[in-house]
Amino acid sequence: MRTFLSAVLVVLVALLVPLSVVAYWADRELGDADRYTAAMSPLAENPAVRQVVVTQAGRALAGQIDAGPFQGGIESLLGEALHSFTGTPAYRTAWDAANRAAHAAFLKALTTGEGDALTIDLAPIVEQVKGELVGDGVPLADRIPVSHITVKVMEYDNLGALRRGFRMLQIAGIWLPVLTLVLAAAAVAVAARRRRALISVGAGLAVGAGLLWLAVRICRGLTLDDLPPDVDRPAAAAVYDALTAFLRTTTWAVLGLGLAVVLAAWLTGRLRRTP
Template identity: 80%
Template structure:
């Protein structure tokens, strides 16, 4: 049987009359926008974290192209360890010996002179003077390297070995080697990398140089915004840290895949071991950055998780 509705809540309990007040909505500050619903804020935070994960490798590559490849000192420092690489040394010895033997006419002694040149170059390749000459050659090659990537002249990365030739000639003359004074100090270019479609690489390099400053800043701003708009900020910090770590993994994968593609497309006259050593030297910054970014992301996620566990502990 239906009963008629009773009186309002305060009327049924006279003792509470005047004490009961329904909760009132918190007034907004003058000019303040209405708050986002929780679902919208969570979705927006997730979208921003995804963008951060994608922008982390792009930011690292942009910074690398602008500050590492674009700077002569850093480029030379990156290439300097290759002076001790056996594959690169073999290319240098072969190219210089071949070029010099064709310019020295020793008559019936030509074979002995060629063998002597090769032995002298192999011995010279392990000396501090060779490293000095190698650094000088790479510093000179940096301008040509940037020219190939910016102005569109040439389709390969080459190193002029004239400083190495000059050092070898001086060593041989000082040792009293016959015909050493006839060695011409000419420009001998060693091709270490070549691209069939350098035009696309140039466009990408220009874009990365432009983005080298603002893209990392944008990534940090988006990460901070993703945390600020989240409903549960501790979880947002954890998710952002994992997103940054995922971006570091993407960076490492991109470096590895590009290495495989670069070496697979090499012409037959380029030693793949030497080209691989050059690629590894130029991308050493990216590999190190990937590990550092991975550590930062995982540390942030772990710190947020630990804070949550501590707060739950009674």
């Protein structure tokens, strides 16, 4: 009976590992503005994301300037200015500010039910580019309006379900990992053969890490396959990978911990048998 109970607890540990990590990630990573901005900040250097910013901002700006026969030249200058600007520290600062504002809007949508998409406002970037063009004496640059040009990062059809799910993950964010550790300790404590149970717990942690890795990979494929045709897939993939970096890192950490527990318990048994 003790062996059976210990086995059940080990299975629960394996199943709770991915849920615990996802809950903690939703609460402490997605729910925190500083961590969210830090996760998205490296995307300022990503070529695919930079190209999307240049393309979207260039189209919007070119459509708001009527330069007559010089339209082609103005559009070319805008494109060059945007490309040049995305390699400057000022762009990275504007990118972080835009992502912080996007995070605040996302949390507001989750709490108030307003909005149907997570977007990044490029207005800070446009303002910086306009200032550089005016400073360089580019004709008609002073006519560029600093409008709110947005890039859609994520669209959500059922905001009510998303809000409830996110709220549940936030509540479980700290308690679910604690419960998983308690069940792992209980699996060893109730077992008739505790060293063997410890090996099982380590294996359960490794299996749970494998389930988490598989879930992240499957969700990545489903997310990218469900994108509208006009969304840049490399840029979307970069955003997904940036947001789930914590999950992937934690997967390897839990896998390493599980294998270390298995190895330590096995070596302890071998040493005890050595005369």
